[in-house]
Amino acid sequence: MPGPPAEPTKLRVLRGNPSRRPLNKQEPQPALSDEQPPSWLSKEARPFWAEFAPVVAEMSVLTKADEAALALLCEAMVDYIVARDSGVNSKINDAFSRALRLMDRFGLNPAYRSKLKADPKAPNNPLEKFTKGGGQ
Numbered sequence: 001m002p003g004p005p006a007e008p009t010k011l012r013v014l015r016g017n018p019s020r021r022p023l024n025k026q027e028p029q030p031a032l033s034d035e036q037p038p039s040w041l042s043k044e045a046r047p048f049w050a051e052f053a054p055v056v057a058e059m060s061v062l063t064k065a066d067e068a069a070l071a072l073l074c075e076a077m078v079d080y081i082v083a084r085d086s087g088v089n090s091k092i093n094d095a096f097s098r099a100l101r102l103m104d105r106f107g108l109n110p111a112y113r114s115k116l117k118a119d120p121k122a123p124n125n126p127l128e129k130f131t132k133g134g135g136q
Contacts, residue, residue: 032057033057038067
């Protein structure tokens with residue numbers, strides 16, 4: 001398939017839809033993730049899940065449908081560390097490339113994130129909502 005890979009509508013909106021192509025108004029909207037790692041995620045990859053899941057959940061790009069991809073990112077990070085420690089350049093480059101591609105998909109890369117435009121979120125803290133006039 002020629003051209004860049006498809007990008008989720010939510011990320012296109014955050015980027016300001018630079019291509020100005022019509023947005024998919026019928027894109028499936030999976031439920032947001034509960035941030036629990038899949039049972040098959042390795043013990044070594046779980047710290048990466050604990051690091052990445054809250055970040056992408058806060059950006060509202062982690063859904064139930066994305067959990068496996070995030071888990072693959074965590075496993076790629078483990079592969080990168082193992083390869084780096086072994087000193088085998090081809091394995092280091094492969095693991096690094098896989099991790100970076102997946103980071104791009106979730107907006108976890110500074111170069112990619114700089115293209116995103118996010119609206120300020122409404123406060124989630126009830127006290128903050130109240131003090132800003134949104135409570136009773």
